[in-house]
Amino acid sequence: MENSIFNVGNYRISIHDFSRSSSSKVIYLIGEETEKLLPLVVDLDIVLVSIEGIDWERDLTPWEAPAAFRGQPVFSGKADEFLKILADKIMPEAEKGLTGSGHKRAIAGYSLGGLFALYSAMTSKDFTSAASMSGSLWYDGWLDFVENFSSSSKYPRFYISLGDKEERSRNPRMARVGDWTRRTCGLLEEKGYKVSFEMNEGNHFFEIPERIAKGIRFISEGI
Template identity: 35%
Template structure:
């Protein structure tokens, strides 16, 4: 259900508003129709629904502008990246003001990239759920190599056909995400990399649900169901 606006960002909330665990996902118009199913999948996968949580989807209006950490030329189609992530993060942090809550941030595709970048900027998030994140983004791989993340738990995933593309920039995504997991592990971060079947557009809601379920489970030490590794 739509909850309203927080500093000019529209939010959609599900779950228990009083829960100690808060999941925050950056989302676009194209994902709104599958949010309810994603929340159901999180409940199903996280300890058979035993874990209580509040889910906040924060809607961005301009995907390429509001989620990109810095300006970059267009990689596909004609829309450049605007570098508006810092302003978006300010709005997200306004949702994370209760010191008694545990906050996790996540998202799919460019929203997954934003979630990773956000964890380099602040220690507010206890974990990052980055499903098929756009780690091919120009300069981001070098950024990860040169900086230390301020969270201790990171979930990464990628479809096993995502790096098989003719786009030379996006084809780097497989190498970039393998390197990212390796660097994070070397820094002592609890990082996992899960390979899903298919390309970038298959079941984004289910993939993101698996990501959130995993980082939540790390808080309790329980085992996530339905894992697929390679």
């Protein structure tokens, strides 16, 4: 395994090269990396690029929305700006040292990172698949976006998971996550995309590295 780290502005990017072939998948992981994750994916033929230093309320939200809780920052909806930084600055730097050819890109994230992963794969042609683990698919306006978006590309494939206790939240917006996640899967399938949905045990904070690893493993194996 070869590792390297570089910075783009306030973002810290770590590259973990587990690849064993010339056609490995490059998976961009959105969000804070945990040491517990890497041993769970070390056997995969992938290059894992994790991005830290993210302003979650700004960078990962596709449009403006009220704060999730009183006293927290509002969601400022700058996902398109962050996606441009990802495509124009982070990806070229992360991939310039890769050997071989035929690399395919995927994107994965947890919570708001999962929301951003789906949004990115739906609006950009850079990714062949996306994994959203416990994604914040309760986000205001999300279902309208999924229902109305159209793309000439049919290649993105999606892995979506959720904890079976997440929709029991006392926050009424977050409590709709179960219904909105299932409806997201149905809408994507109606549009011709391949979707795999998995329900995990526990609430939003249960076995996070294991859930992320499941998603990464799934999209690494060519869904």
